[in-house]
Amino acid sequence: MKHQCRFIFSVLLLVLSSFILIRVTFGWVNPSGNYAAVGGGIIYSNSSGNIGIGNPATIGSKVSVSGGVFVGTGVDTGATSGNVNVVGKVGIGIASAVAANDLSVSDPMIGGVAIGANYANLSAPANSLIVEGKLGIGKSNPLVRLDVSGAFRSGNVLERGIKNSIVPVADQSIDWTSNDSRDSSMAIGLDGLPIFSYLTINGATTYAVKCLDLSCQTIDFANKVQLDTNTRIPFTGVGSDGYPIFIYAKVIAGTTHYIFAKCTSYNCLTTLPTLRDLITIPVVTSSQDDPKFIIGVDGQPIIVYEASGNTLNVIHCTSLALDCSSFAAPVAIAAAPAGQPFIAIGSDSLPIISYADGANLKVVKCNDIYCATSSVVTVEAGGNHNVMRIGTDGLPAIAHINATPQLNVVKCSTLSCSAVSSSIVLDSGNITTLDMSVPDDGLPMIAYNKVVNSPYQSDVWVAKCYTKDCARLVTTNLADGSNSHGTSITLVSGTDSLPLVLSDTLNSFGTIIGITAYHCGSENCVPFWTRR
Numbered sequence: 001m002k003h004q005c006r007f008i009f010s011v012l013l014l015v016l017s018s019f020i021l022i023r024v025t026f027g028w029v030n031p032s033g034n035y036a037a038v039g040g041g042i043i044y045s046n047s048s049g050n051i052g053i054g055n056p057a058t059i060g061s062k063v064s065v066s067g068g069v070f071v072g073t074g075v076d077t078g079a080t081s082g083n084v085n086v087v088g089k090v091g092i093g094i095a096s097a098v099a100a101n102d103l104s105v106s107d108p109m110i111g112g113v114a115i116g117a118n119y120a121n122l123s124a125p126a127n128s129l130i131v132e133g134k135l136g137i138g139k140s141n142p143l144v145r146l147d148v149s150g151a152f153r154s155g156n157v158l159e160r161g162i163k164n165s166i167v168p169v170a171d172q173s174i175d176w177t178s179n180d181s182r183d184s185s186m187a188i189g190l191d192g193l194p195i196f197s198y199l200t201i202n203g204a205t206t207y208a209v210k211c212l213d214l215s216c217q218t219i220d221f222a223n224k225v226q227l228d229t230n231t232r233i234p235f236t237g238v239g240s241d242g243y244p245i246f247i248y249a250k251v252i253a254g255t256t257h258y259i260f261a262k263c264t265s266y267n268c269l270t271t272l273p274t275l276r277d278l279i280t281i282p283v284v285t286s287s288q289d290d291p292k293f294i295i296g297v298d299g300q301p302i303i304v305y306e307a308s309g310n311t312l313n314v315i316h317c318t319s320l321a322l323d324c325s326s327f328a329a330p331v332a333i334a335a336a337p338a339g340q341p342f343i344a345i346g347s348d349s350l351p352i353i354s355y356a357d358g359a360n361l362k363v364v365k366c367n368d369i370y371c372a373t374s375s376v377v378t379v380e381a382g383g384n385h386n387v388m389r390i391g392t393d394g395l396p397a398i399a400h401i402n403a404t405p406q407l408n409v410v411k412c413s414t415l416s417c418s419a420v421s422s423s424i425v426l427d428s429g430n431i432t433t434l435d436m437s438v439p440d441d442g443l444p445m446i447a448y449n450k451v452v453n454s455p456y457q458s459d460v461w462v463a464k465c466y467t468k469d470c471a472r473l474v475t476t477n478l479a480d481g482s483n484s485h486g487t488s489i490t491l492v493s494g495t496d497s498l499p500l501v502l503s504d505t506l507n508s509f510g511t512i513i514g515i516t517a518y519h520c521g522s523e524n525c526v527p528f529w530t531r532r
Contacts, residue, residue: 181207181515183233183488184502190242190266192495196502197227197234197246201512206231208246210267214494215519216502225268227261228275233488234261235292239322240299244268247291247303255280258291258305262323274323278315279330281308290340296369297349304343304353310336312355312364314343314371331371333364342387346415347394354398354417356383361400363388365416377418379410385434391468392442399426399436399446407431407448411469422469432458432487439493439523444470447491447501460489460503460516464524476525478518487512499525 052059053066069084089103112124115131124130182203186196194211209224227234227246234248239262246261260276291305300317301324307313312334317324334341334355341355351371353364361383367373382402391397396412406428413421430451437445444465451458459479466472478501489503501518518525 182504182512184490184504184515185234185236185246186490186492186500186502187236187238187244188492188494189238189244193266194492194494194500195236195244195267196490197236197248198515199231199233201514203230205229206234206246206248208236208244208263208268208273211517214496214498214500216500216517217519219517220267223267223269225263225273227273228259231259235290236490237293237295237301239301240295241322242266244273245293245301246273247293249291249305255282258303260301260303260317260324262321274325276324278303278324278327279305279307279313292341292343294343294345294351296345296351298369302343302345302351302369302371304333304341304351306339306341307332310338312338312341312353314351314353314366316370328370333366333371333374334362334376338362340384340386342398344388344390344396346390346396348415352388352390352396352415352417354379354383354386354388354396354400356386356400359383359403361386361398361410363396363398363412363417375416377416379412379417379420380408380423382406382408385432387434387436389436389438389444391438391444393468397436397438397444397468397470399434399444401431401434404428405431407434407446407463409444409446409465409470422471424470426463426470426473427461427475430458433489435489435491437491437493437499439499440497441523443468445491445493445499445524447489447499447503449487449489449503458506460501460518462491462499462501462520462525464499474524474526478520478525494519498523 050059050064052064067081071084092103112128112130114124115129180200181198182201184196184198186194189195189210193214194216195208196211196216197206197208199206206227206229207224208227210220212218212220228248228250230250232249232251234246237245237247239245243266244263248259248261250257250259257277258279260278261273262276263273264271291303293301293303296302296316300319300322303315303317303324305313305315307330311332313330314333315324315327315330317327319325319327333353334357337358338355339358341353343351343353346352346365350369351366353366355362355364360381361379362376363379364371364374364376367375379398380402382400384401384405386398386400388396388398391411395415396417398410398412398417400408400410402408407426409424409426410417410420411422411424413419426446427448427450432449432451434446434448436447439445446463446465448461448463449458450461459477461475461477463470463473463475466474487504487506489501491499491501494500499518499520501520503516503518504512505514505516507513
């Protein structure tokens with residue numbers, strides 16, 4: 001019992017001595033009544049409860065550090081003064097114990113991130129990022145507010161690279177009549193330069209070729225890529241990976257085959273395009289040459305084509321390689337007669353298809369990404385060579401040729417085009433072919449061929465709209481005075497924000513002799529024109 005009492009007393013004395021030592025060491029009873037230093041530069045303040053590490057000049061926060069900080073497991077290589085090196089994930093304002101990303105931010109009160117000297121004390125909107133300076137995506141030296149290298153998606157529209165301001169310059173045109181080319185279809189590639197497909201003049205071979213400048217005044221015909229032989233006119237676009245896609249019809253032994261060709265590089269030269277024979281149907285009409293595609297919200301191509309019996313079908317691709325090696329079962333969306341389809345993605349991320357039934361322009365609105373269910377409306381008379389684009393208001397605009405023939409632009413006031421806000425006649429006369437794009441300003445531009453001296457003399461015209469419904473517009477004749485143009489036309493808005501048009505060139509006998517490229521020097525193809 002005596003020894004037990006001695007042991008207990010020794011323990012109590014040890015605890016009491018430690019308690020007194022701690023109080024003195026950490027300033028609870030230090031002489032100054034403010035701070036006391038601990039070995040290694042740790043200081044404790046009894047007045048405000050703050051801790052300083054590394055002997056900072058002042059301690060105004062709960063923890064003040066003079067020097068660098070390393071957090072995480074592994075070898076500490078030594079963070080320099082004023083830096084925090086983290087091995088692991090950082091969560092700010094998150095509820096879970098482990099952050100899902102290298103940096104996860106979720107502030108329930110503010111929820112935003114601000115970057116910049118003058119933005120640091122601003123409250124960013126919830127779940128938002130505000131940046132005072134320049135933001136580069138794929139660019140180490142951004143030159144403008146948003147500088148993007150490569151393709152990106154804006155809403156449901158795939159965009160490519162920086163859009164530059166319009167600089168008034170002279171229009172350019174060049175005849176590629178010595179390169180055995182006709183019936184072109186064009187898109188802007190991952191590198192920001194045009195790529196187009198075309199047929200040889202005898203229609204025997206289909207090629208893809210890259211323009212080497214924005215204006216297509218230099219075309220890399222020396223490195224053209226053969227896609228196929230004995231095809232109908234291809235349709236050219238760009239996949240969600242930024243690489244070209246071509247789709248076309250081909251008649252083999254009395255049957256029509258729809259072929260999907262996918263490139264794995266911006267110029268299709270790294271490897272030959274992968275060809276997928278999607279659908280084979282009996283040849284029942286001569287018009288089965290109009291397959292079109294659009295990239296869906298899931299990044300997969302959605303294809304519309306004329307099926308057996310003059311009906312319309314939709315295929316939604318599903319392959320991870322984006323090459324349509326797998327796809328959902330075809331879905332019938334329009335009964336006969338139906339042809340000349342065009343497809344777009346609405347502001348609800350669902351497909352919309354315009355087509356002609358021989359007398360009227362019609363529109364199919366899909367209720368899901370696979371078009372398993374849909375509705376059809378009649379828009380107005382006409383529908384030939386229709387092209388549909390989605391404006392910045394999220395609603396369709398459709399250019400088409402009616403029976404007069406007149407070039408009409410219909411502006412829908414609903415996604416399904418069940419209601420129309422306007423139908424404007426852009427031009428009258430013998431309009432033969434057309435294409436339409438929606439440039440950066442969100443206002444449609446239409447390129448078309450118009451016969452001016454029947455039967456062979458036709459010119460290339462462009463109409464630039466200055467309202468969403470094209471009630472105000474400027475039309476310009478691009479005729480160079482040397483040859484006639486017609487049978488096919490393709491239009492894009494380049495990465496310089498200027499129109500680029502490719503059209504077939506005809507001789508005085510109406511025979512196709514090649515392709516002419518027109519690069520406009522202003523947004524409406526009026527030379528040296530600028531906005532006032």
